[in-house]
Amino acid sequence: MIFDYIYNTVSAFVFSPLSYIISFVITAILAVTLTGIIPVFIGWVDRKYSARIQSRYGPVYVGPFGLLQNFADITKLLGKRFISTNVDKLSFNFTPVAVAAASFAMLLIVPLGGPGLEFISIPYSLLFIYTLLAISPLFLLVAGWGENNKYALIGGFRGAAQIISYELALVVVLSSVALLSGSYSIISIVNGQSSIWYAAYLPITLIVFVIAGLAIIEREPFDVPEASQELQAGWKVEYSGIRYGFFLIGDYVRVTVIAMLVTYLFLGGWLGPFLPGIIWFIIKTAVVLMIILTPRWIFGRPRIDQLIKFGWNWLLPLSILNLILVELFVIL
DSSP, X not given: OHHHHHHHHHHTTSOTTHHHHHHHHHHHHHHHHHHHXXXXXXXXXHHHHHHHHTTOOOXXXXXXXXXTXXXXXXXXXXXXXXXXXXXXXXXXXXXXXXXXXXXXXXXXXXXXXXXXXXXXXXXXXXXXXXXXXXXXXXXHHXXXXXXXXXXXXXXXXHHHHHHHHHHHHHHHHHHHHHXXXXXXXXXXXXXXXXXXXHHHHOHHXXXXXXXXXXXXXXXXXXXXXXXXXXXXXXXXXXOOHHHHHHHHHHHHHHHHHHHHHHHHHHSOTTOOSSSOHHHHHHHHHXXXXXXXXXXXXXXXXXXXXHHHHHIIIIIHHHHHHHHHHHHHHHHO
């Protein structure tokens, strides 16, 4: 873990147990800094990329190339106030923090470019990430109910129905990768691709994973639960200020995690010739991230019934068929 590297360095200059405390503080500061900067930077990339697709410039004034625009927006969100007597205060205030915490937890357990470069080491890290993604319907329902708004409640039900429809396909394709590699550990899965990427073995799994991942994180064109033209931002309609900022940051963290998972599970992670592993990881993740951000500006939003039918009637059977083929491949 990153803590071990920091502890070994600090203990060479400071005696125990003070070295342990100092290492823990440094690790915590580094974790908070990275998990805070990454989603803000990805948000800037998303805004600049979408602007170029639409023949605009995007953020240009605040900082070089507009890099500090998102920090300025966050500062503005901190100054906004929300006054309402109709919401359920407990669920209304708890949900944004829970969504952000679950998103940051995923970022803390994935290796950041190499073995041992994770903040929290978990043997079955892939299952833990899926668990954090799977509890999303509960957050959406609690947020929609707590706002005491019909648009928010409808958006919450839509979001729960959408995520449930696609998370089954996601867990099946994750099982396919784990079956081929023999492990639910991300590091073991990456090491299993030393000779050839799993994308060559499992092209259907890769496609299903990307589609299901976009649907679970409600990334366009799967943003039906918060469709602004129909539901006025859906289950987020009553949120503003820092509470809305928690949701926004959590969205970009999940987008980043999905891009990382595609790199780890199908593209060999940090493995590659000549260049250091962390460089390969950054290159692959950046390419996947740009591919994930592109459908937002290409495809139209489907109806909720079309979206759910596609998940149950096509994606889930395809993922199950794929799992059966992978099992036969492993057995034979």
